[in-house]
Amino acid sequence: MHITTLVVVLYHLSLPQYNAFQPPAQTSNQIRTVLPQQHLRGINQAFDGLHGEETTTNFEGVINRLLIFGLGNIGTLLAESSSRCTIHDNENNVRNDRDVYTPSYFDHIYGTTRDEKTIDGVQVLNMSSCQEWKHILPTCTHILVTVPPIDSHFNSKQQIYVGGRPRKWTYFCDSILNHPHVSLREMIPKSTWIGYISTTSVYGNHDGEWVTEDSELKCQPGSKGELYLKAEEEWRKAARECGWKLHIFRCAGLYGNGRSALHTLMKCGFEPRMGDDGAGAVKRVEYPTSRIHEEDVVWAILRAMLHHDHSAVGQGCIWNLADDDPAPRSEVMFYGSKLLDETGIAPFPDRALTPVNSIVGEQQESQREKRRKLDRKRVCNLRMKTGLLPDGRLIYPTYREGLKSILRNNKDAWLL
Numbered sequence: 001m002h003i004t005t006l007v008v009v010l011y012h013l014s015l016p017q018y019n020a021f022q023p024p025a026q027t028s029n030q031i032r033t034v035l036p037q038q039h040l041r042g043i044n045q046a047f048d049g050l051h052g053e054e055t056t057t058n059f060e061g062v063i064n065r066l067l068i069f070g071l072g073n074i075g076t077l078l079a080e081s082s083s084r085c086t087i088h089d090n091e092n093n094v095r096n097d098r099d100v101y102t103p104s105y106f107d108h109i110y111g112t113t114r115d116e117k118t119i120d121g122v123q124v125l126n127m128s129s130c131q132e133w134k135h136i137l138p139t140c141t142h143i144l145v146t147v148p149p150i151d152s153h154f155n156s157k158q159q160i161y162v163g164g165r166p167r168k169w170t171y172f173c174d175s176i177l178n179h180p181h182v183s184l185r186e187m188i189p190k191s192t193w194i195g196y197i198s199t200t201s202v203y204g205n206h207d208g209e210w211v212t213e214d215s216e217l218k219c220q221p222g223s224k225g226e227l228y229l230k231a232e233e234e235w236r237k238a239a240r241e242c243g244w245k246l247h248i249f250r251c252a253g254l255y256g257n258g259r260s261a262l263h264t265l266m267k268c269g270f271e272p273r274m275g276d277d278g279a280g281a282v283k284r285v286e287y288p289t290s291r292i293h294e295e296d297v298v299w300a301i302l303r304a305m306l307h308h309d310h311s312a313v314g315q316g317c318i319w320n321l322a323d324d325d326p327a328p329r330s331e332v333m334f335y336g337s338k339l340l341d342e343t344g345i346a347p348f349p350d351r352a353l354t355p356v357n358s359i360v361g362e363q364q365e366s367q368r369e370k371r372r373k374l375d376r377k378r379v380c381n382l383r384m385k386t387g388l389l390p391d392g393r394l395i396y397p398t399y400r401e402g403l404k405s406i407l408r409n410n411k412d413a414w415l416l
Helices: 038-048 073-084 130-137 154-162 226-242 263-268 294-307 329-344 368-373 384-388 399-414
Strands: 004-011 064-069 086-089 107-115 123-128 142-145 193-199 246-252 253-255 291-293 317-321
Touching: 064 073, 064 130, 064 246, 073 107, 073 294, 086 193, 123 130, 154 291, 226 246, 246 294, 253 294, 263 399, 291 294, 291 399, 294 317, 317 384, 317 399, 329 384, 329 399
Parallel strands: 064 107, 064 142, 107 123, 142 193, 193 246, 246 317, 253 291
Antiparallel strands: 004 086
């Protein structure tokens, strides 16, 4: 008996727009936008390698629905990736042992935002329309939270009103758990898959040493890391009480097709301070910084949704999401400047070239710059690679592959 060949239909760069998924009915006030194809190529290629792989997800007779709180960079990319990948059998659409399971098994995808936007195949909900997503919550099998925590300062007055909202249950930091009109504890069914996007800032300073998911959490009081840590604890508490399947994703520094060292170079220019070793050395001592491409973050989350057997309901899995090569910022900037130079791209002419460490003045130093000085660590990604990724491979193992991809995707616009 001949087994028909399974084809994973992924839409590549040559296609002008997405047509595979019939989107739900949209409200009249939504604005249609068709986003470029290039930024999905890495994820599409990653799915190409999954032929014959088994999955822990049972697709037969199951209605799977995904709700994403917060359609920012990660939320939008995950929504797009989830709605683009489809499974087709060339002849009779019969499932067989060679089926490739991809995010197409979501029967419906929802996402919340505070502005007007649309994504093909995704029903976009306004964050303020709580009555609308109140009815959706009980039907969702997977929920991803990308909304950052709010700073409550933990004083007596703020414990009553958090971010201008009345305190809800025992939650202070997370605005979703603390929503004044919607109780997730009452509406989300037991065993629902919950993903929470956190940060490796929770580890604080480890003097440049490697940190794993089991490392000591040394974030400073009042820091961004402490805020995320408290939000993590709130989600763990809720997951234990409600029996949810919680995954916490601690992301290293994020970069992607809309934000990267190349974008900084194009905006601000760069004059490398060369050392004798030709490695773009700078005067002050710099420590390696971990980072990860946004496509690899989405790839890992999708793998956790579809392929990870989460047996410890209510306990929560923690994943460090980082690439293989922590590197000083100056090294990344110098490599980016070489890529631009080799391609014949110059920074915007109305900006003067400045040394990489003068892009942000010492007295106007951003919180991110201060964290680079105070929170020195290298993030170990072994658990992610062995527990989530096929063959332990990232789409972009280092910043070099990531920046090359970003340059390909933006080259035409930057050459204008």
